Amino acid sequence: MDFTKISALHYRLPSPVRQFIVLLSIIFLIEMLLMAVLPQVTGREVEFKDALVDSMGLVTVAAPFLWAFIVRPLRRTAVAAVFREEVLLRQMVDGVITFGEDGTIRSLNPAAERMFGYRDDEAAGMAIDCLLSADGGYFRFAVQASGGHGTRQLAYELEGIRRDGSRFVADLSVSRIVFEDHRAVIGIVRDITARKRDEQNLLVFKRAIESSVNGITITDATNGENLIIYVNPAFERMTGYAGHEVLGKNPRFLRGDDRDQVELRKLAMALEERREGYFVLRNYRKDGSQFMNELYVAPVRDRDGAVTNYIGIMNDISDQRRYEEQLVYQATHDPLTGLPNRNLLQDRLGQALALESFRRRNPIGVMFLDLDNFKKINDTLGHTVGDMLLKAVANRLRNCVRGGDTVSRLGGDEYILILPNVKEMHDVTTVAKKLLGVFSTPFLLMGHELYITASIGITLFPSDGDTVDALLKNADAAMYHAKEQGKNNYQFYSEEMNTRVFERMALETSLHRAIRQHEFLLCYQPRVDLRTGRISGVEALVRWNHPEMGLVPPARFIPLAEETGLIVPIGEWVLRTACAQNKAWQDAGLPPLRMAVNLSARQFRQENLIQMVADALAETGLDPRWLELELTESLLMERAEQSVSILRSLADMGIDIAVDDFGTGYSSLGYLKRFPITNLKIDQSFIRDIASDPDDAILVRTIITMAHGLGMKTVGEGVESLEQIDFLYRHGCEEVQGYYFSRPLTAEGCEELLREERFLDLRALRDGLPGQRSEERIRALASSADDCRVTA
Numbered sequence: 001m002d003f004t005k006i007s008a009l010h011y012r013l014p015s016p017v018r019q020f021i022v023l024l025s026i027i028f029l030i031e032m033l034l035m036a037v038l039p040q041v042t043g044r045e046v047e048f049k050d051a052l053v054d055s056m057g058l059v060t061v062a063a064p065f066l067w068a069f070i071v072r073p074l075r076r077t078a079v080a081a082v083f084r085e086e087v088l089l090r091q092m093v094d095g096v097i098t099f100g101e102d103g104t105i106r107s108l109n110p111a112a113e114r115m116f117g118y119r120d121d122e123a124a125g126m127a128i129d130c131l132l133s134a135d136g137g138y139f140r141f142a143v144q145a146s147g148g149h150g151t152r153q154l155a156y157e158l159e160g161i162r163r164d165g166s167r168f169v170a171d172l173s174v175s176r177i178v179f180e181d182h183r184a185v186i187g188i189v190r191d192i193t194a195r196k197r198d199e200q201n202l203l204v205f206k207r208a209i210e211s212s213v214n215g216i217t218i219t220d221a222t223n224g225e226n227l228i229i230y231v232n233p234a235f236e237r238m239t240g241y242a243g244h245e246v247l248g249k250n251p252r253f254l255r256g257d258d259r260d261q262v263e264l265r266k267l268a269m270a271l272e273e274r275r276e277g278y279f280v281l282r283n284y285r286k287d288g289s290q291f292m293n294e295l296y297v298a299p300v301r302d303r304d305g306a307v308t309n310y311i312g313i314m315n316d317i318s319d320q321r322r323y324e325e326q327l328v329y330q331a332t333h334d335p336l337t338g339l340p341n342r343n344l345l346q347d348r349l350g351q352a353l354a355l356e357s358f359r360r361r362n363p364i365g366v367m368f369l370d371l372d373n374f375k376k377i378n379d380t381l382g383h384t385v386g387d388m389l390l391k392a393v394a395n396r397l398r399n400c401v402r403g404g405d406t407v408s409r410l411g412g413d414e415y416i417l418i419l420p421n422v423k424e425m426h427d428v429t430t431v432a433k434k435l436l437g438v439f440s441t442p443f444l445l446m447g448h449e450l451y452i453t454a455s456i457g458i459t460l461f462p463s464d465g466d467t468v469d470a471l472l473k474n475a476d477a478a479m480y481h482a483k484e485q486g487k488n489n490y491q492f493y494s495e496e497m498n499t500r501v502f503e504r505m506a507l508e509t510s511l512h513r514a515i516r517q518h519e520f521l522l523c524y525q526p527r528v529d530l531r532t533g534r535i536s537g538v539e540a541l542v543r544w545n546h547p548e549m550g551l552v553p554p555a556r557f558i559p560l561a562e563e564t565g566l567i568v569p570i571g572e573w574v575l576r577t578a579c580a581q582n583k584a585w586q587d588a589g590l591p592p593l594r595m596a597v598n599l600s601a602r603q604f605r606q607e608n609l610i611q612m613v614a615d616a617l618a619e620t621g622l623d624p625r626w627l628e629l630e631l632t633e634s635l636l637m638e639r640a641e642q643s644v645s646i647l648r649s650l651a652d653m654g655i656d657i658a659v660d661d662f663g664t665g666y667s668s669l670g671y672l673k674r675f676p677i678t679n680l681k682i683d684q685s686f687i688r689d690i691a692s693d694p695d696d697a698i699l700v701r702t703i704i705t706m707a708h709g710l711g712m713k714t715v716g717e718g719v720e721s722l723e724q725i726d727f728l729y730r731h732g733c734e735e736v737q738g739y740y741f742s743r744p745l746t747a748e749g750c751e752e753l754l755r756e757e758r759f760l761d762l763r764a765l766r767d768g769l770p771g772q773r774s775e776e777r778i779r780a781l782a783s784s785a786d787d788c789r790v791t792a
């Protein structure tokens with residue numbers, strides 16, 4: 001037998017010759033023993049030589065029988081067994097390599113051939129290191145370690161090297177075989193690369209599950225109980241339960257007594273249908289606190305498709321939910337008052353309209369409530385008080401309506417109320433009156449007792465509009481109408497109101513265009529010095545030369561320009577043009593005079609006002625002492641402290657300051673004293689009846705005296721008659737302005753007047769002869785000035 005080719009199991013085959021020799025030797029020894037014992041039994045002596053011959057004879061006779069009946073059958077049985085094992089070996093999925101103790105390969109079984117890519121005959125004679133590698137001779141050590149102990153098996157993890165050089169993880173069990181004088185090693189090799197990879201993957205999965213921020217539960221679904229068999233650390237953190245406390249429980253314990261949840265029913269259905277699902281549940285921690293559990297449940301199936309487990313992945317979304325709710329709240333509520341905002345209002349009104357369009361039972365009332373003169377409070381007392389007032393109003397309105405009604409705030413001082421299910425018109429008026437009534441009690445805010453009123457516009461669905469936008473727009477128009485009607489009242493919408501709103505919008509659009517296309521012009525109304533009768537100054541008055549409407553008076557567009565902010569560019573243009581005109585007259589050799597320019601509230605609050613005025617003077621070259629800025633009394637008092645500093649800066653530049661419409665507002669004497677005011681212009685409403693109304697007469701006299709007391713001069717405005725001039729003259733008023741002397745004129749008209757040196761003859765007044773005759777005389781002397789007509 002070629003020992004080098006013997007397969008691993010051949011080593012275990014007993015040698016037949018040895019068996020035969022051993023048997024013959026036993027027979028021989030027994031015969032020899034009998035020959036030695038026999039003389040003592042029989043008493044007959046047997047020669048050793050005879051005994052030896054006999055024994056040899058017996059062995060010779062027995063030999064064929066032993067071979068035929070014992071050794072050969074044994075050999076055959078053994079070979080059959082070896083053959084069977086050989087077949088088994090060949091079929092083994094594990095590779096079997098036999099090699100000598102010197103590491104020389106002797107054989108490979110077919111599995112080893114496939115595993116390493118060598119044929120058995122190719123591998124024979126190669127060093128085992130070529131197929132199996134271990135660092136630092138580890139492999140040899142392993143072989144030696146198994147030596148001397150027969151079939152003792154040792155297992156190692158090595159690197160298998162294929163013929164193509166690729167490597168794999170090999171699991172090797174080695175047994176040392178000793179056969180007669182031959183020693184060999186049998187190595188059983190298994191490619192465990194996949195197993196290793198799987199083990200590694202399992203480790204990664206386990207690590208991932210353990211380090212997941214999501215709580216993970218695994219339940220056993222085989223017995224229908226669905227009891228927890230695993231929870232990860234995140235579950236413990238999320239719920240406060242330790243793993244051992246929940247193992248063996250059904251996860252439903254997390255819901256506590258809170259069974260009435262739609263999502264719970266959905267979960268139960270998913271489990272019943274053995275499918276995955278996503279649910280958001282109210283669950284409870286060990287300490288009883290609630291959390292929102294975003295749960296994903298997925299079944300695990302075996303090869304036959306039967307569900308063996310459920311994996312539950314939990315996410316505590318309580319914070320996220322709170323944040324979402326907060327976002328929704330913020331998107332739908334006014335942060336200041338907590339009332340529904342425009343979004344929610346539109347939503348609710350839309351729903352009410354949809355429902356009512358379907359039911360067609362009752363009208364829906366929409367009320368647009370706007371506070372009267374709120375801006376003044378905000379400007380005078382500051383935004384903190386303004387905000388407090390808006391909140392206090394919101395509370396009063398809320399308390400004034402029924403549960404199904406909506407009170408919302410659009411922004412600013414505008415509130416919208418929705419009254420669904422209005423049974424009778426009377427109901428709406430009752431609510432409107434009630435709403436106005438809530439303002440009858442003053443608001444006490446930060447030590448201020450504030451009296452405020454509101455104007456309300458009312459629209460009804462379906463008669464005044466059938467969409468949210470239409471109803472709100474029409475309620476807005478009705479509210480404007482209520483303002484026009486003197487504020488503090490309510491008005492129902494009518495179609496004409498929209499026409500007016502439309503006109504307003506059209507006016508605003510054309511105002512923008514007017515600025516772009518330079519449609520404005522200035523008129524100048526002279527002012528006469530009552531001490532000399534000569535023109536001492538002019539007031540610049542803006543006009544709008546509208547392409548279709550003709551000359552538009554400022555009263556029609558200045559408030560709108562003020563509201564829209566367009567007054568800022570318009571006012572800047574007025575100031576520059578007036579300064580330039582005054583300088584032009586001076587340059588033309590006309591006697592120098594003061595140019596009065598009106599400043600509106602918005603302009604006065606303009607941040608760069610001082611700079612803008614300085615620039616206008618610098619650019620036109622007008623000396624500041626020939627410029628006077630007119631501001632209304634109420635404007636100055638709105639933010640008196642701030643006004644003081646602005647006025648001081650202007651006065652420091654050398655500019656005169658006049659208070660326009662004096663007497664119509666409320667003035668604090670304390671502030672009047674502090675304002676660097678040069679002139680008080682007595683409002684024309686007091687001048688008008690000065691000669692006939694003793695109250696007006698007293699008032700005008702008082703204003704003149706007070707002005708003088710404060711070191712200011714006075715100007716009588718809107719002077720139309722000689723009596724008025726006489727009165728003002730006699731009481732020391734310094735200047736007059738009005739149609740009596742001249743209407744506002746174009747620049748050319750005014751220049752003509754100045755060139756002619758028109759004046760007011762005051763002799764009659766000085767002579768103390770006011771009356772019809774002297775009036776006629778004065779009128780004759782006075783200019784028959786043209787109106788400010790536009791010829792452009």
Ligand SMILES: Nc1nc2c(ncn2[C@@H]2O[C@H](COP(=O)(O)O[C@H]3[C@@H](O)[C@H](n4cnc5c(=O)[nH]c(N)nc54)O[C@@H]3COP(=O)(O)O)[C@@H](O)[C@H]2O)c(=O)[nH]1
Pocket residue numbers: 525539540541542553554555558571574598599600660661681684717718719720737738739740744
């Ligand atoms: N911010 C700005 N406001 C301006 C500017 N230009 C004018 N205005 C303001 O518009 C209001 C109306 O002005 P107007 O229609 O020009 O009326 C002025 C005079 O025409 C009128 N007046 C003058 N004398 C008489 C008279 O004898 N009788 C009579 N019934 N009216 C008369 O008074 C207006 C001048 O008023 P005042 O400015 O208060 O001196 C008016 O408030 C203007 O201020 C502008 O450029 N910017």
